[in-house]
Structure formats: C-alpha cells, structure tokens
Amino acid sequence: MTYSRDIDRKWQKKWEETELYKFNPQNMDKKLYCLEMFSYPSGAKLHAGHWYNYGPADSWARMKRMQGYEVFHPMGFDAFGLPAENYAIKTGIHPQDSTLQNIKTMERQLKEMGATFDWDYEVITCLPDYYKWTQWVFLQLYKKGLAYRKKAPVNWCPSCKTVLANEQVVEGTCERCGSEVTKKDLTQWFLKITDYAEELLEKLDELDWPEKTKMMQRNWIGKSDGAEIEFKVDGKDISFKVFTTRADTLYGVTYVVLAPENEIVDQITTDKYRRNVEEYKEYARKQSEIERLSTEKEKTGVFTGAYAIHPITGEKLPIWISDYVLATYGTGCVMAVPAHDERDYMFAKKYDLPMKRVIKGRDGVDDSLPFVEYGILVDSGDFTGSKSEDARIEIVKMLEKEGKGSLKVNYRLRDWLVSRQRYWGAPIPIIHCEKCGLVPVPEEDLPVLLPYNVEFSPDGESPLKKSEEFMNTTCPKCGGKALRDPDTLDTFVDSSWYFLRYPDNKNDKEPFNKELIDKMLPVDKYIGGAEHACMHLLYARFVTKALRDLGYLDFDEPFKSLIHQGIILGPDGNKMSKSRGNTISPDEYINEYGSDVFRMYLMFGFAFTEGGPWNDDGIKAMSRFISRIERLIDKFTEDKGKSGKNEISKDEKELNYVRNYTIKSVTDDAEKFQFNTAIARIMELVNALYKYDGEVENKNMKLYEETIADLIRVLAPFAPHFSEEMWERMGYSYSVFNQKWPEYDDKALVKDTIEIAIQVNGKVRGRLEIPSGATEKEIQDKALVVESIKQFIEGKEIKKVVVVKNRLVNIVVK
Template sequence: MDVFKIEKKWQEIWEKEKINYFNPKNIDKKYYCLEMFSYPSAAKLHVGHWYNYGLTDSFARYKKMKGFEVFQPMGFDAFGLPAENYAIKTGIHPKDSTLQNIENMEQTLREMGAMFDWNSEIKTCEENYYKWTQWLFLKLYEKGLAYRKEAPVNWCPSCNTVLANEQVVDGACERCHTAVVKKNLTQWFFKITDYAEELLSGLNDLDWPEKTKSMQRNWIGKSTGGEIEFTAESGDKFKVFTTRADTLFGVSFVALAPEHPLVAKLTTADRKDAVDNYVYETSKASEIDRLSTVREKTGVFIGAYAINPINNKKVPIFAADYVLYSYGTGAVMGVPAHDERDFLFAQKYDLPVVRVVKGDGENDQLPFTQYGITINSQKFDGLTSDEAKKAIVNELVKQNKGEHKINYRLRDWLVSRQRYWGAPIPVIHCEKCGAVPVPYKDLPVKLPYDVEFKPDGKSPLAKHDGFMNVKCPICGGDAKRDPDTLDTFVCSSWYYLRYPDANNAKEPFNPEYINKMLPVDKYVGGAEHACMHLLYSRFITKALRDMGYLNFSEPFKSLVHQGVILGPDGMRMSKSRGNVISPDDYIKQYGSDVFRLTLMFGFSYTEGGPWSDDGIKAISKFMDRIERLADKISKLKPEKGGDYGKEEKDLDYVRNYTIKCVDRDMEVFSFNTAIARMMEFLNALYKYDALETKNKKFYREAFGDFIALLAPCAPHFAEEVWEMLGNKKSVFYAPYPVCDEKALVKDEVEVAVQFNSKMRGRIVIPTGIDENEIRSLLLADEKIAPMLEGKEIKKLIVIPNRLINIIL
C-alpha cells in the first residue's frame, strides 16, 4: 500500500466532501474540540505539535463517529516578540516572516490529515482579528476594567530600551549583556483582581487537572486578615496587610519596597547615598529572585520612623528587597519574634525581638510562628491568636486606623508592551482631554508597515510620526496615539469566541450563536499556561458575561494537558544536545498515520516520555499485519448464514471487549491502552483466520468493527481499508461500534482449581452450573480426578468464573 498516495487521495476527498467542516444545522449536537493554537515559528512542526494536534484530532474523530457534530478549528497566535527580534537581526519585516511561517505551517498541518475546519481559521496579526481585540480593550475600558498606572519594567541602559522578561538572562540583556535595571513607566492594566473571588470559587466545578486548579488557587492566593494604617513622623500614611494582627504589639520595624514612592520622600539626607545605592542595586534583581525563599533578605534604614497604631511606639522604616511595590500595599510590618524572615532580618540589623504570643508547650522558642496565647499586648493579653486577631483589628476599626480585609496574591494584568509586533492600544492622548478611547467606527487602529526596529529607547511606533500624530476625537486638537501594543496574551484570551464566527465582519461574534457553540467542550494544551493564558481567558469570559454578551461563566468545560516527548536520552529535546526528533524524517519513511499511532501507543498522553525508534518500527509491523489481513478479507466472497460456534463466540467476546475498552479509553485520552486492546483484537482475528472453516459474514463484520475502531487513530489507512471492504461512504460517517454486553457473557469459563488453597490445575466449566454439577465435572476430569482418588471432598468453595477450592 502506497501510504503517501493514499494520504493525498483521502485528504482531497475530505476537502471535496467537506467532511471536516462544521455544519451549523446540527448545532444541537455540537462538540467544540480545541487545541491551544500555535505560534507560527520558522521551524517545521515538531514532535510537540504532533503530540498535541495529531492525537487530539484522533479524539475529535472519535467524537464525530460517536454522533457529535464536531467543531475543530485551527489558527495562529501570530503576534509576539520572536518575530520582532528576528526583524532586528535580519531586517525581514515581522509581517512578512510571520505570514510565510503561517503558510508553511498550514501546509504541514493539512498534511497531518487532521479534521481542522479551515473555514474558521484565524490569524491574530490580521486586521480582521485585532480590530476586535481592540474592541475588547475598549469594552473593558468602558467598564472600568482597563486603567493606567506606573509600573516597573526591565530596562537595558546600553540598548536604551524596555526588555521582556524572556530577554533578561541571568540579570543581563540577552543582546548586549549589560546589567538590566527596573524603571517605572506608565502602563495599561486590566483589573483582573475584581474577579479574584469568582476566579477562585469557579475552579471547583471545572473538569480540569487538579494540579492546574491548585496552581491557579495558589496564584490567586486568597488571605483573610486586616489592613492596618501606619503613619510616618512626617504625617505620610501607608498601609500593611497582615494575617497575624495578633502579633501587632511585636512590630519592631516596617519595610517598604525600594521602589515605593515614600522611600524617596522619607529618606533623610544622611541616609540618601546609601538608600539610593540600595534602590539601584535592587532594581537589577528580578521579582522572582527577590521573592526567593533561599535568597538572603536585605534592607537599608532610610532614617525615618513610623508610629505603630496599636501602641503608638516609634519603629524604624527600612527599604527591603523582599517587599514588592506591585504586590499588596508595597509595605509590610516586621515581627521578628513570630516570623522566620523577620527574625533573620532583625538579627542582621540589630533590631528588637519582642515576644507577644506564647505557646502552650515546651517547643516555643523564637521565632515562634504558630498560634498561641497573647502576652505583652496590654488589654489583649490572654486571648487566643484567633480571638486577638479579631479584637485588635476591631479596635483599630474604631480608630479609623484599620479594617478587616480579604487580600489576594493575584495582581492586575499588565497589558502594555513597548513593542511593535502586536495589536496597537486604541487610545489617543490629548493634552486637553486626557486619555481618549478611539471611537469604535475608527477601528482597527492599523499597525503601520514602515517602522524602524533598531532599539534606541523609544518603541518603534513612537518613532512613526504618521502613526502617532492624530486629532483628538473629542476636541479636534492635536494629539498622540498610545505608542504601546497589547500583550499577546490579550489576543489569545478571547480567540475561542472568534473561531465559531470567524468571518463575521460586523462584530467580534454573534452572541446568540456563540452562546450555543460555547463553552469549549474539550481544551487541550500545555500545562505551562496554567496561570497565564487559562486564567486570563477565564477573566475575559466573566467580564464579557457581565457586559451581557455571554450567558456562561467558564470558557473551557474540560481541560487536558499533554505530556512532553523527550529525546531518546530522556532529556528535553534541544539542538545543543543533538537529541531533537524531526517528525518529517519519520513521516517520509513511514507516513503520517504510523507516526501518529506511534505517539498514541508509545506514551501515556498526559505524561509523555523518551522517544524510541523501536516504537515506530513495531507500529509499522502492526500496520503491515492489518494490511495483509485486509487484503485477504476483502477477497472473501460474501455468504449468507454460517455457523456461530465456539470459535465465533471466542472472537465475538474479544471483539466486544475491545469495543468496550477502546470506547472508554478514547474518551479519557488513554490512547496507549486503546491501541493495546486493538492489537489484542488483531491477534484474535488472525487466530480465527487460521481456521479451515469460518463464518465469512461474521468475520467481515468483526474486521469492519476493528477498522472502525482504528479509524480515528489512523484515518488515511482506515479509509482505504474501509473502501476495500466495499463501503461507499467515508468511515467517519459510520457509527462508532457499540459493545454487545451479551457477547461478554461466556458460555464456558476456565477457572483455577485448588486443593486446600494450594494451586493444582485449571478446568473449563459451563457458566451458571450448581455445586453438584461442578463436583461431577471435577471427578470426570482426566487431570483432576486422579488427584482425588481415595480422598473425601469435605467442602467446595466456589468463586464464580474464577476459582474452585476443594477442601479435603
């Protein structure tokens, strides 16, 4: 069989008959199966693409045969930093390189033989898509969910430009290796924190991997406590959040983030040089490094003091690197006696350690971080920690110096990027009118083609006068466009809503239609997106629901993460290691179906594992065996009737057992066990084929079921064999085989025979017989009977269909 000729043949037939395309008339049976869309890189499809798209396509085909109207679209997450960096290095425009890469990937994805609905293709870099990304921004702005504030960015003093986190390597610029510092810029944010509680509680009802839900819970990070106001001697106020208000009397210092505005304002003249130097050095460290539990916590006294509101004691103010201005209030209280980090900090800077909570056991040496009974806390002495937390915050509430509060670790989503290759932010800045949203009728704000990419301190768009200079939509005066573009995660936060209505030129999607098509029934992609893309998509869905566009709250009902295919050496694939597996090399030799089946059989889908050439060779032999049998069976002359004896019953049992197992396994992405069951079925077919006398009609039907089971996993090959068997329509129009439970009830069963609980042999007996009949068969069996001669059977213990224990 010429697999390459067959692949081309069936791909053309599928396209001609539109077998892969969604039919809206059957929307009541819809099943929306979606793989996370890909970034269009210059490289060809790698194993990871295949593992995600190829195997999820098998699941989608399985669902189609189960009677669903499957919608499986494909598109490209086409904006992003790599194309811009490539332009800086080569001079090739990001639009040109991206569209060429998309064209290449489209071809290879089509050659995969997947059931993608190309009528619904989207490319996030095209105007007919990013127009609606800009529409989404404006809708969020109208609802108060988009706003501007100052926030730190990575800044390379040598390149004089902003760097993305991925461009910072070991604290240095990846281009020139200069130490990167933090610099504050005014940027746009989405107020995802408004949905923190719903994002948290909504996880409970999702069919998602528990690990992913746990990661989102930790990322959202709900804490219940109190927000307490401290006042500097200058009169400036700042707030700290704490879950341990019971330790407030033990505060011996407060720490501000080095980038907190009050640090510069409150630093005394004699401390200025030391503080300025500390702030600069801290700006070189990433947030991850600053929060690392193994990193030594440092700080610098700024020369100023604050008043503890509960006891009016004066405590020193430090700038400390472990406090982030972008997290919480940017200020923390230091209680050395009851916090390990604060205890080490106090020892380092010779600060007082005041115990205010006493344990009730022997192991309460400092720092004592558990709950206990309050001491040295004036009128609050003798309370339990829980009682003291409430009582102390209640006292501060009366004084307007505190409040009970729920805090979240989740921070608002920074969406500004000082980049070119992204969706322009649809805002105009007017000196008279301020920030003015671009009118909807003027969307899209088009990305100009003629830009200068060389880094010089300005974003590429800021240097483009034709783009930047506009008239204010309100007053008509001279104004400037926003020079930044949107984070590419904004583009991917709503793409699943666009797919079903991808060709709608009047609106991002038709709400009535989308509310029938969504949520996505099965979403498949990498676990690395747990706390970014998946969280942002949930936020956007809830925001659009509250605007009245959607009637559902969660975008993805069920989520599956594929594992990672490693190199043959068990390490992650990389060019430097020389262990990269190229799918093209194997597909040229074996064809796409063999490669797909190898991925299905060789790995547990959610775990992955190391690649082995032995696996693809074994699958190739498996396919050869199927082809040989198909050739024989297709030549069998059809006969009416035929015996249905023991051999037919045995094959029918394997047939229906396989159908039951494969149906179950395909549903839960357990592809490796599904293929294993098919291999057993094939062995049973070969065993039956070896018989001189066969029920040919039954044999063809059984083999037909085998091919139908195989079809989602090897679509081109199965189509060809299905046609060989005389079928006129595609196998994917055929219903998925259904298990006949009656065939799983055996007339006879082989059971173990024990004497006084020790194994002595096996015997085949009819099912459903009583104890007297079992006794008779034992005494008549040529192997068991001699062992019973002269012995009395005192008792028979029978475990139906499994075991007979003879008590002598």
Template structure:
C-alpha cells in the first residue's frame, strides 16, 4: 500500500470540514452542551510555533471526543488583537498596527486550520474590531454607572520603555512583564476598576471551581487577605493619630517603635514638630525613587530614619515609642504603618539591633526552646510581661486584647487585602478608547450609549510621547468634542483601555457573535438566552502565566455583571487546565532566542496529525517538556502503521471480511478503549497514545483482524489524528464524518483481569496469600501487602531491609 500522502489528504479534509460545517455549534439542540475554550491568542506577526499549538491541540482532542459522545460542542476562536505586542511591532516596522494585525491574523488562522483544529469559525471575534470594542466601551460605562469605574490621581507603575502605565499585576519583580525593563513610579490621573470590592468573593468562590491548586494559591496570595487588628497610636499633645494594622496583636506589649511609609502624609502635617525634618525629607525623597521590589527585597539591609521631636503612645501600656520612617513600609499595604516588635519579628529584630532600640520579650514557646535573645521568636506561644494578659495563649490573647482596645476605642478587628484596584488607563494608541469626556464646566461625563463606539482614529504618528500622554492627544479631530450634558466645548479622554479589559468578557461574545448586528442597547439582554444556554465555559485551556491577570480580571467582570443583573452565574470557567511549556535546546521557545520550531515545517514534512500526536506524546500535558527534532519520527511511524492496516480491508475479498479477531487482540482492544477514554478525561494524553501504539503493533502482528475492530481503533485515533482517521473512515465505505460516529464503549467482560493467588513471604517463608489481578504493579502490590493484618503482625516494630518482588508470583520482605 502506498505511503500516506498527508499533504493532499489533510487539505482535502480541512476543506470538507469547513464546507460541511462539521464543527459548527447548534444554538437549539436537545443534546447536552459542552463549551470548550482556548485563551484567544494575540496575533503575533511571527505566527505560532509548536509550543503554542500544544494547548490548542489539548482542547481540540477533548472537544472532538465530546462531539463523538453526543454533545453539542461549542469550540470557538478569536483574536486578542489590541495591546502592546502589536503596537510595538508596528513601531518597529513603521507599518500601522491595523495592517500588521490583520496580516498576522490571516497567517495564524491559516496555521490553526492547517493543524486540523475543529473551531466554529462562524463565531470568530477580533478585539480591535469596532463591532467588538463598542461593547468593551459599553462594559466600561456599565461599571462607571455602578460606581465600579473611577478616576483619581495616583502613584502608578510607569514603564519608560513601553512609555505607558502598568497595572500592579503587570509588574514582575520590579520589571515590565512585556519588555523586562525596570519600572518607575509616576503621579498621574488614571482610571481604575474597583476590583477590591470583590476581594472576599474572589477568594471564597475559588472553592466553587475545578481549577489547578497552584492557580488558586496564586490568586489567594495575590489578593492577600489578612485578618487582624487595627490599632490607634496617638501622637502626644496632638490631634494626629497613626493607625497600624497587625495580625499579631498578642505581641503589642513588645512594641518598642513604629514605622511609617515614606509617602505618609503625617510627615508634612507634623513638620513644625519634627526637629530633623530635612534629614527625614531627604530620606523619603530618595525612597520614592526606588522600585517596590528594591524596597521589599529580603536580602537588602533595612534602612530608616527616626522622626525626632514626635513620639507615639502604645495604647496597651501608655508607653511612648519612637517613630521611624523606612522604605520597607508601603502605603499600599495595610495602613501604611507598622508596629515593630523586635523580639518576635526577625526584620524588626535586625532593625532594632542596627539602631540600638529596645527589645522586649513578650511571647514564650509552649514546648520548645527559644533562641532569643540571639534571634527573634516568631511563632505563637504563651504571653509573658503582658500585664493582665500574661499567661494567655497567643490565640486567646489576640481575641482579648482586640476586645480591650475596641472597648477603649483604640482599636478594632480589621481585614486588609494586598489587592489594589485595577488600573486600566494606558497612554498608548493601539487600544479601545475610554468612552469619557471632560468638560471644564461639568467635569467628567460618560459618552452616551447611542454614540458608541468611540472610534479609534487612524493616525500616522502613533508613537507614545513618554510624558504620560497618549498619542491620541495629537488628533484634534478625535480630541475636540461637545459635552454630553451642557453641549459646550469639551475634550475626549485620550487614554486607551488595558487590553485585559477586552479579554475580560470575550467568552460571553462567542455565545451570540454569529447573530450580532450593529445594534444599540444591551447585547447581554438581547442575547441573554444564548448566554444562559452556553455559559459558563465547561473547559478553559491556557497558560498558568495568566493566573493573576486575565483569569482574575475575568472573574471580577463576571461577578460585576451578575450584580448588575445581566447574567445569572458568577464564575466564567468551571474547569481550567494549564498546559505545560515546550522547551527547545534547553530554553523556552522564543523568537529572540532563535530556538523556535515552526509548525509549517512539520506540516510540510510529516503532516499536522503527526505534530498533534507528538505534541502530546512527549510528556504529561500539564508539565514542561523538551522538544526533540528526531523524536517526531516515532509519531510519524505510528500513524503510518495505522494507515498500512487499511490495506488488509481494501484488498481482501468479501469472504475475508467476515473473519473474527482473536480473543487476546479483542481483549487488548477493549482494554485500550477503556484506557484511552479514561486517559483523555484525566488529560493523560501521552499514556493514551502509548496504549494506541501498543494496540496498533499487536493488530499489525495479528493473522486475523475484523474490520469492525479496526474501525474501533480508528475512532480512538480520530481526536488525535483527525485527517488520517477521516480518510481511512471514508475508504472503509462510510459517507458521513467520523466525528458523527459514537465514541467506542468497552465490553466489561473483556476488560476483566485474570486473578491468581499471590504469595507473601517474610524472610523467605510463606506467611500469607492474597488473590489479585494479573499484571498488577509493584506499587499496588506493596499497598495491598502492607495493609493486610497478617503482614503487619510479622513486621511490627521491625526494619524492612529489602523487598524482593517477582511480578505475578510473590513478594518477599526481608526484615
């Protein structure tokens, strides 16, 4: 039989799927729905590499299996087309981002289709389309009307390279997550979304969703909930107070100084009383130039300056304590001030030693030794030197001391979060314009809904200025407008929205985009039945790097829209799967590193089906793995074997087609059906493919093979290698697509394992016997053996020096 001609056959089936709408979802169906979604890509001018395709292949396999299981599957695709990547490439090449973006989309769409991915292209969206960003702007206005969008002057993260403001989530280790340059601070008027209003729900509702634990932990840590006590430290002979938040109020008797952030307003307010004001001012100005990462670095020696001339009163014992200003305290966290307890906090301990400050021990361990005074004791314990609270446990003391302070109106229970409101203003061109207008008379006014979209003008000079102003300020036609309230001369907001705003609602759009017209009003109300039918997303596949950006923002959007009455669910993605990264030549694939493998080369040489199989065979789907150029040959040979088996049925006579498969092969087939079915559900694609390879090899050796059993193999292979499977299915005489066939079901009788008596020896003597299945693993055998009462009787209090395991026969424990 001739070698499988992948180039001709793959193009044939790609055209067939599109022409016949094989993967088009139905809005009205009695079938159960399954909404499978990939994180939509930004259209890179360089196209996709094989690492990108891994996640798309995972979702596609699941979607195709669901289709064969009788589900009504929605598996859409679109483009996250606004933002810095597209604009930076346009600046580099001198070509307008509208042109480069469309060119990139065309290329990537071709690659996705060539990969055999079964998307419903009738619902394709593009975030830079005016038809789409009209509704991004509408979402902004809805949040604004609800008090969830506001403008304020704030110290913000500013990337001097990208020349724009960044949200906290976009600063990684003090650097811009996009260009890796050091981020500085600027005071600018900016727009924010009040994501902090949802902090508690964002934490609590993580328990509702089937997401990887690592993502849940990352989000919980980023939101950073702390429960404790807010304590008032009074400034003597003054109306001023310094509120301090702590989770360890049980150590309050050990507080010997307090520390405020360099940005604290109390420094200027108490200027006349501060005897070393110039020294304090010099320190604070220097501190403000440092990045947050520099200020919080664990390995950096802590610095500070005592604010002389003023003290604070410790409310628990009325003792005066000095006040320091130090750069390791930030205004964004808690109250912007901390109480320092050197005996029970290592950072405070080192600071106190450096500045010769008092150290008071107030907690002793219950059952262990403390290294104090050489080192701070930071754990809970029993209170000492704490007045009437002496002798209480830390847990009891936290409650009692908080109650005492509350009664004296000097403290209260408090909850603080590290999460800051989402800064959405960007001083860049390539984004959705913020639909707000500033009138000198009326102040900030929202653009009327009927005037949406506020179109992004096509300007020649879209280079950012670098002084905190958007390039849109250069367009007088865009800038100058009329006030929606008084009709007077006014100016448009020239900042554009963070591209993460566009991606915070796109999963809703897929439910109705194929029916969307240029309508006014609320699309969410207009299409509420379709949204209710399809949402939430059943499976969301994408990278873990979006844990505290897109995934958090999308959750906020859904909760806000539910509160506004537009949707009836409060989590967008029921299940999340993060694919592992593919490395090449020892590093993550990157154009800048020169280690990218283009799928186009693989399509040409080996075919898309080979690439799909290899992508998931090289390792567990959720773990990083190494691309090996030679490794793909094995996947290619496997598919050739599947293809060559077809020759038996194309050449044999009608009489030969009545032959039966031998029982051993039949059993292996049904065991493979069971394993592949279960492995796909648990994302163990590599072991599923391995079992298919074993089955194919055995079928190849078999003297007799029934066509019906070969067809079952092809159905199992179909989600992994769709082109090959369709071609074989057609050649076997079937007219409809293989994806309209039912997913194979295994015969329970054929997958039953044979059982035998397994011998358990202790020091070579038979001490027990147990009936187990043949082929059981060593790990499972040991689990069974050590759980048995007889075994425990012989090995109790004994050291097991060696374990001898003979598969399907015996185990010998040497003690």
C-alpha cells in the first residue's frame, strides 16, 4: 500500500480509539507543557500559516514524548473579536453561528493534521464557561485597583468604529483594517499595566526568548531615568511638572511647551490667543501619535499668551503648545532647551525663539548647535564648570530641598485600554448605579451573558447599549434601578490568561485550581508569531504577575521558552491574502499527497523561524522521498528471513556511523526547531541504507534491521502516520510513539579510517584513505605513493609537503 490519506485516517482512528495522546496528570514529575498560540476562527478553514505553526511544533512535542516526557499539548480557539462581527455585518450571519461553525471545521482539520492535541482540554473563549472566568479575572484586577475608568483621548478607528489600544495602532493606522486612526475623548476602562513596568523589564533577562522580542518589549516599556521639575504659571495659582532626563540643561530653558490636550491649556490661555489655541487643538487632534512624534515632520505650535517662571532663575518663559508633545507621555509638558535638543532647536528656529547655550563639549567634541552630548556646564550659576553627569543629579537635589523637583523614573508604556464599543466580546462585569456609582457584578452572578438578539451594526455606540433587556438591571448594593456597562472587553484580555485555563478547563468552581496550575505552569515551550511581542506576550506577562500578587499563582512568568515561526508567503513572494489571490489551502495537497508529506515539506522547505515563498515543486519531491523510504522497507521485509553475516566490516562501520550521526544531528537540530537540517540528515541515512543494500551482498541483517528501526523512530515525529504504518509493516508492536527515542553511540562516531584530499601545488589530484590515528609522517609517505599522484610529481623536485590533519595533503613541487 502506497502512503495516502487512507493511511492517515487509519492511524488517526487508532490513536483516538486507544487514547494514545491522553495527558496523564499522575505523571507530573515528567510534565512538559507545549503550547502554540491558539487560532482565531475568523475564516472557514485552516490555511498554510496555521499548519506552519502547528505541524512543526507538534513534531517537536512528539520527539519530547518519545524522550520520556509527559507532554501536555492542548488546543483551543480565540473566538471573540472584530473579524467575526464584521463578517456578520457583511453577510447577516450571526457571529456566534459563524464562529462556532468555523470552529467545527477547524477542529476537523486539526485532527486530520494528526497532531497530538488532547481535545479533552479544549477552550473556546466565546463560550460562557470560559468568558465567565475572563470576567472574573477583570473583577480581581478591579478589586486590586488595577482596573479603572477615566475620560481620556483615545485611539479611534472610524472604520471599525471602536477604540484601540496603543499597541493596536501601527504607523498611525488600525492594525486590523488599515484605516487611519483618529483621536476621541471617551470614558474608557484601563488596566494598570504600568504598575508592573519595572518587573516586566527586569524579568526579561531570565527568559529563554528570542533576543529581538525581548528588545522590542524593552523599547515598548521604554524606561527613562530622569527628574520631574515644577514650573509655576506667572500670575496664576497654577503649576505644572515636566519630566526630563537632562536636568543639567535646566539653565538653558528659554520656553516651555504643553501638549494641546493638556487640561491646563484652557485655564492659562489668554483671550488674545484663545482662537489660535482652539484651532490648533483641533488640528492636533486629527493626527496620530506616530505622525506627531515623527522626526521628519515639521514642528508646529502656537503661543498661549501665558508665561511660566523658571524654578531657579525666576525668568519668565513663554508657554507654547505643540503637537510634538503628547499628553500621554511623561507629564504632557516639556521644558524647551533649543541649544541642546534637536526638536526644540527646530521649533525655536521656526518661531524665532531664543537659544541659550549651557553645555560646552569636552576637548575634541563637536561644538555646533544643537549640542546634545554630555559636556561641561557654562552660564549655569553655581553649577558652571560641573560635568553634565554630576550636574543632572545635583541640580535636582537642590530643587528637591526647595520642593520644586525630584528624581523620577518614567516609562513609555501606557496603561492598557480594554473597552471596546463592539458586540462580539465578553461584557464588562460592572454595574452603573446613580446612588452607588460603579459596582462590580457579584462573582456568584457571573457570567454576565452576552445576549444573542442584538443589533450590532457599528455606529460608534456600543451595540449592547441598544438592548434594554441587557442594559437594565438592579444594583447589587442598594437594589435600585441600574445599568450594565455597555462595552465589551478587548479580546487580548481573553488570551491574556487562556494558558492557565487549559489544564483545568472543566472546573466550574474557579478559573483554575492553584495547586494544579502551580505544577503545570509556566509553559515549557511556547510557539507563535513575533507580531505579538508588544501585545499578547506583554499582556499575558502582566496578568500572570497580577494574579500572582493576588495569591492565585506562585510563578512569575507564563512562558519559559519562546520560539517564533516565520511566515509562509504566497508563490508571488507576498504575504498571503484573499485580496491578492495568493493564499494556499492545505486541503488539496493533503488529499493528493497525505498530511505527512505536507508537514515534511513545510519543515524541509523552509527554515522554521524564517519561512519563505511557497513552491509546488518541493511537495512533489517530498512525496518521492516518502515513497523511497517505503520501497526500502518493503525490500527489507522481503529479505528479512535471509541469513547474513555476524561480523562488522568496513561497510557495516560506515552504515553504523551514518546511523549514529543521524540520531545525534536530528536530536540536536529538532531540539532547536531546525527541522530543515534534521530532515536533511534523515535523507542522508536513507541514502546510506540504499548504498548498503545495493553494494553489500552478504549483509549483517541485525545491524541492517536496527538501522531501519532507528530510521523509522527518528522519522516518526516528522511523518507520524507514515511511520506508524512502516513500524507495523516491520512487524513491530503498536505504537512507534511508545518507543524510546534512539540514542547515539559516541564510539560509533569515531571512524577507523578517514578520506583526505591530496593536492599538488594547490590542485586536488587524488584522494587517500588513512587510519584515523595516522601520524603526519605516515600520511606524507602514503600520499607520495598514490598512483594518481605519481604522474604529477615524478621527475620534479618536491619542495615541501603540508599535512592538514584529517583534511588534506598539499605537495609543493618545482
């Protein structure tokens, strides 16, 4: 029987009937938690990208299982979110109906993949038995003071008609639909991730994560050591603070700049300048943060008519507003030092504002303006002559004594905005009462169910607001009339804790049992896309730490080891998308070649962490390779009863060398997710077996059979159905995945003889086989008498012979 989909079905049925991949929680001392980022069922089917994530990761898990680990390998669906809702608006099919139907299709496809997923542990985030506990997580954060509501300028997508977290805005556009993002003042729910900024930063060093991902999180958190300095507004009982990392330049401040959204702008603006200020505020509101922070964009602003008092010199400093200052970063106020800051310099040049140099360069340092390096202070009162490094601390200490400043650490990270004005998400479990204010839904009343019959065409308002049945309720505190919160939670809240639910997914008394989860977590190997570096991966770390501090967990980090898969591109080299018409559906290939051929092509045809463009030719070649192994095994089973020799000669030593080298290389490479090179080593072993079969008449059948058995075992994680079939065909007992992963013999990797090249005047003219322990003199003597070499050296003067150990001999003649 040639390998086909029938073999896939045969073994999938057997695995299911025998519960081969069931996780045994009694074997906790050997537990290994392998997890891929769960899929979003927005489309009807799995695409090649899903396969590229799940197939190779499953192969790694299979190898670990054969190495003796009790592998916990669950799967579920990140099922809430905008795509399903947008699809519903377009087609009229309710998001719940389309999502659950898509999940059924994807479950079937994942089972046809032949992965080791234990479906007893499945989670689906849009079902009440899951989002009940998402709401519970939110309430714990609320009680701890980590969830709060405030009015703030937020990112607004005019197409999706909902707010976006900062992390969901990519170069000024919505990461979901690509529309240009604007700003809106709305009262929204936030999670206080900034409380954990320092720990999120510090703990990165301990993680086995790609360095690039850790660097992205470091940059996103954006720690700055500096100072907060207070400035008073002239003639008013108003003051504001600026954050600066360069207090050494304080004597060079010639004006100050506020963010247009800063709440004190209206209070300080004089009548003469009010119209200008209002027009400029409207102009700034239409721009994204990315645009406003761009170094290439021309700086603009307007004068408020007000002045600030310099905290040391008492000088009056004009107060401007400009779009290059953000209300959400630092204090929303900047002390402008145009002689020593590039943005301030450009702004001052444009509006003809004064510049005052207060730092000069050390010898040999460029002195042109703006001078942004550290140096020696000039024209800075008592601090003149001080080094910048010292003055930036000493100046703040002086201000501290006068109550005008303090040392301060600032972070770029902003709190996580989690309100969404959309339907398809977990309702926020808060009740609004006129008497009692914000009241959390009692835990015994969870879940707050998402109603089915809701008009969810987006109009900027939360769809749930239109459902009187949902909105109207009673206050748990006073029993009076009250309203539910009309917003739903960002879907990243659902995925911020799903890895904690998997091991205890049927627990209806609590989200997870602490004793169990402390044994099961952290996740040992997490596999997923690098695009989640500053969203899901950061949020999951935050929620884990918050739940730890609340006493629900005893570990600090959710994912010990992380690896990112690359992206499979379309045949045209572009990212796959329906609009380009370059998507690749696995189904047609699986139906024609079988799932193992498709899986092995993905692993051999691409470096796992890089990906690349799809090419049909590769899958046909992989099908031929699988057939080649099948022919080899069929030939062996025909010859199995034949007698052979017992001794180990040169041919057997060569075969045994390749066998052990393959085991060592495949183990090392697969451990590092370098599947392409692992499969290349398996191909070399198949070549060696064919060579042995074709060239050796009187075979050592014991070694031959052991080598084929090892071939099937190292192949098994990469071609699970085919390997089960070949294992059975060899007459062995079920299952190959109950076999121990083969170990290599170090001694077999030391060859008795090695082949080296012989050069004459740098050109290869022959080859020589020598004992591996031969001396330099022995190698030289043997090289000089090789027949193919004699014609190049006879009658010529040999000037010298150079021996490069285990590689070559170079004979230099005149």
